[in-house]
Amino acid sequence: MDQTSNLLQGFPPVINAQTHTLILGSFPGVASLDATQYYAYKQNQFWRLVSASLGSDLVKLEYEQRLQALLAHGIGLWDVFHSCARTGSLDSAIRDGKLNDFSSLQAMYPNLRKLCFNGQTAGKMATYFKERGYITAILPSSSPAYAMRSFAEKLQDWQHELQAVNSE
Template identity: 60%
Template sequence: MSKTRAPGDAGRSVGGEWVEKPGARVKKARTEAEPVAVPVSAEPLLEGFPPVVAADTHTMVFGSFPGVASLSATQYYAHPQNQFWRLLGAVLDEPLPSLPYAERLIRLLAHRIGVWDVLAACERTGSLDAAIRNASPNDFAALRRHAPSLRKVCFNGKTAGRFEPVMREAGYKTLVLPSSSPAHAMLSFEQKLVVWRGVND
């Protein structure tokens, strides 16, 4: 699948310290003479997107990993029921949901806000974070080089929020947000928005 570079893309690489425990299936040895059982992956390795970031970006919003709809569209938060663009639109007083995708990214960068995911690659069936296996994190150290003005890192949901201590220890101000995912229906849009306004504080 071809990938489109986002405005201000600084690229990404696989690295870091956190890796999900493997959920791979294992072949059962038929006889004692056969080799030791070898893990066999049940799903293909999925690769995420490059960051939407610029040199003057002061705030990043990290998700976990693109869902099926996003991977298919090659767009961050492409699922029509995901509230990401609606929430940020309300925070920034911008009509983000009604704009073409490329224009949404331009508007975000104009507000010095960037978007990325904590995971660079993983195996997963469906779109739920609970199904993520064999994950590799993105290269967070690269942000300091490519976004020298970065001061705050926000995390869209608890899965992305696992990396909050890492970024806090790196010297960034951090904020864990209620997930914009349609699967997170415990809070209303209005309740989520109260916390999401902290993105632009």
């Protein structure tokens, strides 16, 4: 095997031709990697934040149905990093992160116009994408490790950004 075989591998994007907003995390946590599902860790607030923002209870749905419901709202999922070395699930533990290939994103998905970064680590890429014509927003992390703000406080930002693009 090659030198990168010891790196953890992320997931492919959840996106289609109607996707106008892409939520970008940094890299899947241990529970997500184990389950092969975005935001599988039960304490992560992602699915609750998205559900409340869209007014649709995605939490009660099976995983594939959650993804289809997101896509039906024009929202996709991906991560900033394709692969990395990391012990545990904290963003601060990410080492040797390799970026996903975003170079053909605009050409392949012309309706994609907004990127919402789930937390500060993913948000480090916001300026890069803004310079390429995307609307960008850095959301408060849905991770339970980010406890400086309450769920209600996080929800205000998530609702503002996810509803703003849906009303355009």
